[in-house]
Amino acid sequence: MATKFNTVSWAFGSNIYEVNIRQYTPEGTFAAFEKHLPRLKEMGVKTLWLMPITPISKKNRLGTLGSYYACSSYVGINPEFGTLADFKQLVDKAHQLDFKLIIDWVANHTGCDHEWTIDNPHFYQLDSHGHFTERNGWKDVIDLNFSNKQMRQELINAMRFWVKEFNIDGFRCDMAHLVPLDFWMDARTQCDAIKPLFWLAECEEVVYHDVFDATYAWQWMHASEQLAKSQTNLTHIYNVLHGYSQYPGQSLKLFYTANHDENSWNGTEYEKYGLAAASYAVFCATWSGGIPLIYSGQESPNKKRLAFFQKDAIEWQAHPKLQSFYQTLLNLHQTKAITKGETFILPTHNNYIMAYLRKYENETILVLINFHGESKIKLTVEHQWLNGMFTNVFSGFSYDFKSGETFELMGYDYMIYQKVEAPQV
DSSP states (O other), X not given: OXXXXXXXXXXXXXXXXXXXXXXXSSSOSHHHHHTTHHHHHHHTOOEEEEOOOSOBOOTTOOTTTOOTTSBSOSSSOOTTTOOHHHHHHHHHHHHHTTOEEEEEEOOSEEETTOTHHHHOGGGBOBOTTSOBOOSSOOSSEEEBOTTOHHHHHHHHHHHHXXXXXXXXXXXXXXXXXXXXXXXXXXXXXXXXXXSOOEEEESOOOGGGGGTOSEEEOHHHHHHHHHHHTTSSOHHHHHHHHHHHHTSSTTOEEEEESOOHHIIIIIOOHHXXXXXXXXXXXXXXXXXXXXXXXXXXXXXXTOOSOOOSSSOOOOOOOSSXXXXXXXXXXXXXXXXXXXXXXXXXXXXXSOTTEEEEEEEETTEEEEEEEEOSSOOSEEEEEEOTTSOEEEEETTTOOEEEEOSEEEEEEOTTOEEEEEEEOOOOO
């Protein structure tokens, strides 16, 4: 029977901000990124996820600078970013500002000239000729051999190094499903013995929740893209979400409109969702059992695909246009109606309009989202929870709702209303 791990309490109501150090600033360093921490704190960011910080292999390197995900050591720092001391300073500063900080961990493979290739070639999968090999078609990495117990323990020792020496708060585990689940079981057991950590898996296999606190919402992402292209309807979306609701215990799903892979390879949120990009972001922050993810620059907003293997800095606006938009969503996501509340899906009789209520004790939230460009759509909402004084979280205006109210939505419109009653004594 699988060991049961407890999710750290701070994960519930948290959010994740993915940091692409290379492209975040012209300097592309930890120290330069550190200057953004006060702004991100004001925006409501709770958890920082740093893409891999380890040095990058030179052999078979792709592009000018190579992929973060092709490391040459598990216990070093990419010199582009700074030093171990610079990283320690960043973690300490983040903790001073009450952020949590997790790092990207690539366990399935290493770069082609990783230090283990010299000292421990038996740590790797070898082909019939005794050569390093890779099974997914990636040109700049080679696969590790998880039947080798010594390799497994060395890999866990490297993970423990970052927890023990730098006090990180967890791991985002790259392509976690390509790595045996029992390895992750051992890794979490040993790392959590140092301090309780948060574990995010880049995968969507339910069994991985035996170890991980959160997994990617890939099915939702694909369904949402199909909806944006009018290739499906909300029934498909609801079926996916129902499937997530059947996950065990307090399993969390990562919802997003952009991340490093999507931005670079499949397009920005504006390429994928068009004018509905903000509407999908509203969903990501308000659906039950979810953790919203924001990728570097989305608040600016960044409307270009960032090059993956070379320098391509984010073009920041002096005053990020969507800073307050995300601030509103991230602050709302921390409320008990979102983190603990019951969800009631409201009928809309429209293939592109989603409406739902979230309620917990004295807090109620109404969410209305139009994922389509059709305007002046009237929607009548009837529910006993919709009764009392509600405030529009974006405008700040308050309205006295009865149990039945009619709303008019413009194209790609979204509305969030919140009611917080005084607790009964």
